[in-house]
Each structure stands twice: as structure tokens, then as C-alpha cells.
Amino acid sequence: MGVPGEFPYDAGIHPAGYTTRLWTMRQLAGLSSAESTNARFRYLLEMGETGLSLAFDLPTQLGLDPDDPAAHGEVGRTGVSVATVDDLAEVFDGIPLDKVSVSFTINATAPMLLAMWIVLAEQTGVAPAALRGTLQNEMLKEFLARKAYVYDLPTSVRYGLDVIEYCLQELPGVNPVSVSGGHAREAGADAALEVACALASVDEYLRGMVARGHSAEAVAARFSFIFGTDMELLKEAAKLRVARRRYAERMRSLWGVRDPRAMKLRTQVNTFGSALAYQEPLNNIVRATVQAIAAVLGGTQSLHVCSFDEAVQTPGPLGARIALRTQQILAEETDLAHYPDPLGGSRVIEQLVETLGREVDDWLERIDARGGIAECIRSGWLEGEIEDLAFHDPGPVVGVTAPTPVESETRLLQAERHTTTGGRREITRRPWGDELDRLREDAAAGRNVMPALIRAVRARATIGQLCAAMRPDDHVPESD
Template sequence: MAGVPGQFPYDAGIHPTGYTSRLWTMRQLAGLQSATSTNERFKYLLDMGETGLSLAFDLPTQLGLDPDAPLADGEVGGTGVSIADVDDLGAVFAGIPLDQVSVSFTINATAPMLLAMWIVVAEEQGVDPAELRGTLQNEMLKEFLARKAFIYDLPTSVRYALDVIEYCVRELPRVNPVSVSGGHAREAGADAALEVACALGSVDEYLRGMTERGYSAQEVAARFSFIFGTDMELLKEAAKLRVARRRYAERMRDRWGATDPRAMKLRTQVNTFGSALAYQEPLNNIVRATVQAIAAVLGGTQSLHVCSFDEAVQTPGPLGARIALRTQQIIAEETDLARYVDPLGGSLVIEQLVEELGAEVDEWLRRIDDRGGMAECIRTGWLEGEIDELAYQDPGPTVGVRHTAPSDSERRLLLAERHTALGSRRDVKRLPWGPELDRLRADAAAGRNVMPALIEAVRARATIGQLCEAMRPSAGQGTENPRTAE
């Protein structure tokens, strides 16, 4: 039976008034090669009515490589903004008061470094870091499971993710320090039930780590956010979010002893699925993204990113980004979806889907628990194998899709607004290795929380490559500094 909005187990929504009093946050992902072009895109989207910023980074930044590192060649600015040091991030937010806008950072392996830079940029804007609002993805379990953009081994990577969570719980009351993801496993091939199970299983790993540090599960979980996606089965995807909320609330109460509603309410960002897009007949992607966006709204998301029609081949151009944002605004303002607190409540179809999906989620969670939890399932490769098997069962987009190269007209449409990526390496001015990096290296080697030392090194203008090198598990061994040993 459907629940009541705002009441445990929150399957009908975490707020009693739904969208009737407050819409979801419209947060379009952006990150364009250079800091200057990204700043321009952010201001463009804000002028168009976006209500939250979401920042994407290029692969070198995600992997802790300075843009002049040999391994960065050809990738600088290719999938998002290139950030070498705090001045680059400062340029991204030039003229954008950080105490007045919520920012989501799509960053994982280098989340500690980017958090330190965000804090220093705020300080240099005259903003108290405690006033920062937003979310760090900081989700290393799904990186090892699905995306593979990691720098260190799994235990070290999770340890640094926990450092970020701990620092935010202590110092940054308005920042969500982790966005627990099921959506990335889904993009890799998982089905809807396994998508939910991956997220809930990961919650247990992060909470175990934080309770071992002396924090209560309730205190930490109140700061969690989530990432799910929506695909083309509109009603099933809406039902999936109801299942996720119900199972999370029940597990927080029954497994972790939570009594605070904030620790039992699953707050989620939904991204429409890029894997559902096709480069052939690209304007069809507008329809696909709209269907997925409606599923997210019917499912009760708190924040939404809608894929651009050109996203199958490139970082969204201005036209694609505007249409994606306008899609959200049309749903919010020109339809009646936001006029009802729980428009799907009482639907027999939805209740049937919730029951079926819930049983599948429970079975996946049982199998994960039986194998020692998410980290162990990732370490052994079992879960990745299950996802690979499921991936072969998904046909992907079918309408208008041909097994041929795009036509000249399709290429022109897709590439009409494409910016030229920086691509090649750009020179970086490095901080001479000194006490700030020595302290960071010592704290990393000793197992202390690295965030205070990171912030100190970022203030001194250490580059992301230097920061990552100082934090390597082997960096504290021997007598030579990594930089002077070159």
C-alpha cells in the first residue's frame, strides 16, 4: 500500500508538500575545457534560469594529473574543465558568489583536492566556508565497480573518501560529502533492481568506515545524498525511486538504529541516462530525455540533470544545454506534474512494480551481504561480472538507429556548436616542494585526515599533480622528495 508523503518510509516522497511548495533543483552538468569557458557557460545557464551548478572535469583532473603531464596529452579539456590549481577553480567561479549558489562537483578520486580548492576559493572571495552549499560525488566504490577512474588502491581510495566525509561533518554543515551512486552501475549494464542495491550496499560500507572513526551512523547518514538515473520505462523508473526510498529508510532504522528522519530520508539527484541516447537522428534524443525527466519528476527526485541531445558525441553545446534546461522548465511550468504531491499514489500498476522491484532489490542485497558486502564484492570481481552479464541483455536505443556512420547532415548538426578542446598539454607553474607538501605527505603516511594539510598546500598553490603525488601510499617511503628525485 502506498505511503504518505513526508512520512516513514518515505516511498511517497520525503516532503509532505512535494513540489507544490518547492520544485526540484534544476542542475545541468557543465564543464568546458578551460576555466573561462566554463565560467561563461555557468553564467549562461544561470541567466536561463538554472537553480544549481554542476561541474564536470576532464580526465587529467579526475585522475590527479597536471595538464602538462605526459599522460594528459590529448585529454586536457576533453570531457570537462581542466583544473591544475586553485586559481583555475577560482576562475571557474569568477563573479559567482559561492555563498549564494549550490554547486555539485562531479569528482571522485580527486574529491579531497577539489574540496580543498573550493574552500580556498571561498575564503579568497570573502565567503565563510561554512556557508558553502552543494555536493561532492566522492564515491570511490562505484569508481572501482563501474567507471574505473581511480588513482590509489581500493582501501586507500575509500580512506580518503572517508576523510572528506569526516571533514564535512565537522566543518561544512551545508555540504553533502558523498553522493552514493547506483546510477553508474546502471549505465555499465545493471538493471533497475541492482542499481538500487548497489547504492544501498555502498551506504553500509561508508557507514561502517565512519562508525569505526567514532561517528554515529545517524549523524553521517543525515549528510548523504544519492545518484540514480532514469531510463525509458517511465513507470518502472518512477517506481524504482519509491523502492529506493522505502528500502533505505527501513535499513537505516532496522540495521543502523536511526531515529532521526534526516538520516532515513533518501535525497537524490537523478541524471537521465546518457546510455539511452543515440548519435543517429540526434534530435530524437530530446524526446528520450524528456520521457526520462518525467519519470524522475514522477518518482520524486530532489535534483535533476537532463542530458542534451548532442551528448552522445560531445560535451553539450550551448543549444543542447539550453534545450535540456528548457525541458525541465516546461515540465515544471507548463504541465500539471508539480501541482500534485504524489501523482502516482494509489496506482495499482505502480504498487505492483514497487512490490516486484522491491523483491529483486532484496535478493541482490542478500547476495551482496552473503559475499561480505560491497567492497568485497568489488574486490573479487563478482559484482562486475554480474553487471557484465546484464549488460548483454539491454538492446539500448532502437528507434532511428542504424548500423552505419552518421550522415553529413547529422555530423553538421552534432558538431555545429562544438568547442575545440585544449587537447594538448598546457604548462603549469608548480609550487617548489616545501613544508606544505611535506606535511601532507606525512599526514597521508601516518593515516591522519588529510584535509587540513590539503587546504594548507592548496593555499600555497600546489598543483593537483603535486597533491596526488604527496598522498600516494608510497610517497612517504625513502628520503627523496618525488619532485627533486626526477
């Protein structure tokens, strides 16, 4: 077992663990409207949350304006609807952007939301360089697991690299990508493949950025990660140790990295929604608590705990509060945060780390042999492997066969759902002239689209207009 704060960081990236630096409590939130999302953010901050995480509805994720016919029935359904920078201003009304770290759960339209965040900062008197937070901006996992993409794979990755490049140059406090293994795990991958997908994705993004003239060390220092934790508490804690060790080793051996900041895997952990059941939903409090303990014992830097009602609806106020209180109880009423590496020296953990490490290495060898993760996605091989693994996962088992009494409880929970389209203003479509033309030209020429996006957002272009202007044609290069 390693030593906390020392290479290869399997025992943790900070020498003193949580004794001097607690994990960030970052509960994901995004309700039907900007106003209701702002109210939820304020509520969570008042309850003691230490970081914000914003979820968007499917039309926003896919670059559709809320009045687009293709968005019908989905506006505000799985998160907040954001079409212009004015919507984002409503989300953060009264919340100082230079004081609170914000995570944006957005991928295909990450460039557009980053531009809106920057313009909003300017409007509220905050220097963009003072912004702190993370953009998910992870297109490989979208093609592998979620399928919420707008452009083809090479174009999507190109725009993701534009975001990374812009943040490296202009936004020192923003993590420009959160490399995800957790989404593959939610889709059915096992723990080893979850880690392998993340590490293989790192190689893909680094190759792209090095080809643009950036050093692997400078880029890797800005990476963050997303993993999940399931119900095998000790195995999940061991998994995070394996991820840190393998990442540090690969950064040193494959990429020649020497800066410790570029070798330390920093991760957000989400407890797994796939582990929840809609029957007997209060049982999910126990499930989420077990998974949260695994994340803390594993040494996460940031944590989201699922709400007990999440298998039924967008979390209500009670579910959101209990999820946050779960984190606070673990931090303040147990001794989990009192020791830098509480699992260090455990024979069971050592065995799990050794076994998982071999399995991760095996998956990485298979991915590398097929040309890397992007090629594995194009061929469909990796998705097929995940589907095979998903077939053997039984999911939640306790209480899921409960009869009709649960039905009435479910109906009560559903009654709290927020409306999806009520009161949503229509977007008046009108030409945005030179700014969209410049964006279209930069996209077609292969230039970094972020400066043109920011100018178009200032002119109040909508997310649908921005996405249309960036849509590739026969003259757009496949990738940089």
C-alpha cells in the same frame, strides 16, 4: 502506498511534494577551459537554472597536471581542466559561492577539489561554512563501474572518509558524498541492482565512519544519492519509491537510526546518456523528456537532463538550453508539480514496487553473503554480474540504423566541439616545501588529510603534486 513526508518515505520525503519545494534544476556543465565553463554557467543561470554542477576532464579526475605527458590529448576533453585553485577561481568568476549550490562531479580527487573550493571561498570573502552543495566523492562505484581511480581501493575509501569527516565537522551545508547506483546502471546493471549497489555502498561508508567514532545517524543525515532514469517511465518512477522505502527501513532496522533526516533518501537523478543515440540526435529530446518525467513522478530532489547532442559531443549551447527548458516546461507548463504524490494508489505502481522490492532484496542478500560490496568489487563477482546484464540490453532502437544523411548532421555537431588543449598554460613545477611535506606525513600517518591539503592548496600546489604527496607506500595503513 505510504503518505508523503512520513516513514518509510516511499511517497516522497516532503509532505507537500513539489507544491512548496520544486526540484533543483542542476544541469551538468564543464567545457574545455575555465573561462568557457564560466561562460556556460552564467548562460545557464541567466536561463533560470537553480543549481550548478561541474564536470571535470579526465586528467583532473585522475590527479594529473595538464602538462603531464600522461594527460596528452585529454586536457579539457570531457570537462574543465583544473590544476590549481586559480583555475577554479576562473570557473566561478563573478558567481557568488554563498548564493549558489554547487555539485562537484569528482571522486578520486574529491579531497583536492574540496580543498580548492574552501580556499577559493576564503579568497572571495565567503566563510567556508556558508558553502552549499555536494561532492560526489564516491569511490566504490569508481572501482565497480567507471575505473577512474588513483589509489587502491582501501586507500581511496580512506580518503573519501576523510572528506566525509571534515564536512561533518566544518561544512554544514555540504553533502560530502553522493552514493551512486546510477553508474552501475549505466554500465549495464538493471534497475534493482542499481538500487542495491547504492544501498550496499551506504553500509560500507557507514561502517567506516562508525569505526572512526561517528554516529550512523549523524553521517546518514548528510548522505545524498545519484540514480538515473531510463525509458521505462513507470518502472523508473517506481524504482525511486523502492529506493526510498528500502533505505529508510534499513537505516532504522540495521543502524538504529531514529532521526527522520537520516532516513530520508535525497537524490539527484540524471537522465541516462546510455539511452541516447548519435543517429538522428533530435530524437534524444524525446528520450530525455520521457526520462525526466519519470524522475519527477518518482520524486527526485535534483535533476539533470541530458542534451540531445550529448551522444556526439560535449553539449553545445543549444543542447544545454533545450535540456534546461525541458525541465522548466515540465515544472511550469504541466501539472506534474501540482500534486504531492501523483502516482499514489496506482495498481500498476504498487505491482512494480512490490516486484522491484523483491529483486532489490535478493541482490542485497547476495551481496551481503559475499562480504559486502567492497569484497564483491575485489573478487570481481559484481562486475561480472553487471557485464552479464549489459549483454542483454539492446539500447536505443528507433532511428539508429538511419543511413548517411545523419552523418552530415553529426559532422555539423562535431564542428562545434571546443578545442582541448589550445591556450592552456603550462604548470611550472617547483617544490612547495613544507606544506607538501606535511601532507605527505599526514597521509603516511593515517591522519585526516584535509587540513594539510587546504594549506598546500593555499600555497598553490597543483593537483598532480597533491596526488603524488598522498600516494601510499609500504608505511601507509590500508584503511581506518
